[in-house]
Structures are given as structure tokens and as C-alpha cells.
Amino acid sequence: MPAKRKSEKKEEQVFVEEEGRYVHEEQSARYVGGLRRLTESTFRCRHGRGVFMSPTIRYDGDWHEDEMHGNGELRFLTTGDLYRGQFSHGVFEGTGTYTWASGASYEGAWRANRMHGLGTYTDVNGKVWNGKFYNGTGPGLTPFAGGICKEKAAVKKEVEEAVALKTAGVL
Template sequence: MPPKKKVERKEEQVFVEENGSYVHQREMARYTGGVRRLTDSNFCCRHGQGTYSSPLIHYEGNWSEDEMHGNGTLRFLVSGDSYTGQFVHGVMEGCGTYIWASGAMYDGGWRGNRMHGLGTYTDVGGKVWSGKFYNGSGPGLTPCVTTGGGVAAADKRDVLKDEKEG
């Protein structure tokens, strides 16, 4: 009978969940909130609910493994723009509202930091554009027409489809 192989079991890494306040001197940034620390090293990352502020941005929301992940609000301090919504691995992804400093606004789907999916864009003059956005633009969108206090669908493909069926 061959000898039994010795099975080495690696110990699982143990993380400790903590809360605290940290300052990054070089980036002149501050983080306050949840962190995850590996017990046998100095590795530490933002994790859980927290607030990060630097000269360029301010983010308040959920973190996972040092990335904005979940719901949060990101303000761009230089431009004055802001985004409130969902993040996936540090990227605007899912549903959210982006407000430009100029007053323009987009509310709807996001993918890869770009307007993507169903959404509504309101320009500075108050004109509303609604429909399907793709990779940051709205091909085929037409201005919405206010009907009875509501906003009608405005995707040209939907309008043409309705005209053919009706």
C-alpha cells in the first residue's frame, strides 16, 4: 500500500471589520467609516459604509474591498457635478441620477460610467428627452411631449412602431 500523502491545509485569511478615520497625507484625502483589515498584515481597505474626501471628489456610500460598490453619492468638487445611485467595482453602474453644475440632469440606467438603458435627460433649458440611451448617447431620441401633466415616451423607434400598428 502506497504511503498516504500529507495534506497541507492553508489557514484561511482572517479579516477584522473595524471603523475609523484615516488621513492619506500625499493625496490630502480623508476617509471615515468601515474598513477591513487582514489580521496578519498591514493590509487595510475601505469596506462597508464610509465617507471619502479629497481635493477632487467627495463620496459617501458603500464600499467593498476598497472600491465604491453599492449605493452612494459622488460629488466632483472641481466641476460641481454629482451622481447619486449605484456603483459596481468603482464604476457608475445600474440606476442613478447625474446632475451637471449647469443644471442639466440625467436619471436612468448606467453602464461603465455612461448613460445606458432607459432614462430621461433634461437639458439646461428644461427640454426633456426620454427613451433608450446607448453607451453615453441617445440615438433616435426625440423631445418628450407633455400630455395631461405626464411625460410621453419619446424614442423614435417606439413612435414609428406605434404609427405602424395604429
């Protein structure tokens, strides 16, 4: 019979949650809000409710161990786009509304930063698509760079025109 081992008891890490602020001068970023650190450490991570600002984004919402997690509002300062809704481990996940600077918007389900599930997309002209979206695209829509969608019929027409111009030697 093998000898009995003494049970090795793992030492539990103790965290301290506090409010605070930091400035990251190299990236011109700053944060104000909830922080978490190990009792014996000076390293802190964003945790709880807080606001993060950099030259490209502004996030006001929930954090979990240095990731956007929970509910929040993310503004893309360089494009003017805005997302309000749920996050999971730093990505759009759950329900939320994304509004492009152009005026187009999507309200509904998200998975891994993509429109996925039931939702409503409204284009810049006010035309509305309701239905089930899959992996970033929905009924009758084709995704383009920057998240802008076009009707599949319009895309087909543009492709046909481009092929005709290429065939004619114009392109």
C-alpha cells in the same frame, strides 16, 4: 497506481472589520468609516459604509475592498457635478442620477460610467428626452466633452456652418 497525496489545506485568511479614519497627507485626502484588515496586518482598506474626501471629490457611500461599491453619492468638487446611485467596482453601474453643474441631468440606467439602458435626460433648458440610451448617448442626442449632450440636428447645423465658413476662407 499513483501514491495518494495528503490534501493540502489552504489556510483561510481572517479579516477584521472595524470603524476608523485615516488621512493621506500627500494627497490631502481623508476617510472616515468602515475598514477591513487581515488579522495579522496593519494594512487597512475601505470596506463598509464611509466618507472619502479629497480636493477633487467627496464620496459618501458603500465600499467593498477599497472600491466604491453599492449605493452612494459622488460629488465632483472641481466641476460641481453630482452622481447619486449605484456603483460596481468603482464605476457607475445600475441605476442612478447624474446632475451636471449646468443644470442638465440624466436619471436611469448606467453601465461602465455611461448612460446605458432606459433613462431620462433633461437639458439645461428643460427639454426632456425619454428612451433607451446606448453607450453614453440617447435618442436624438450627441455626447460632448464633460457629458453635455446636444440635439443631433443642432450639431448638424453647427457642422454645416463651420464647413461653410471654412470654404469661404473665414476659418
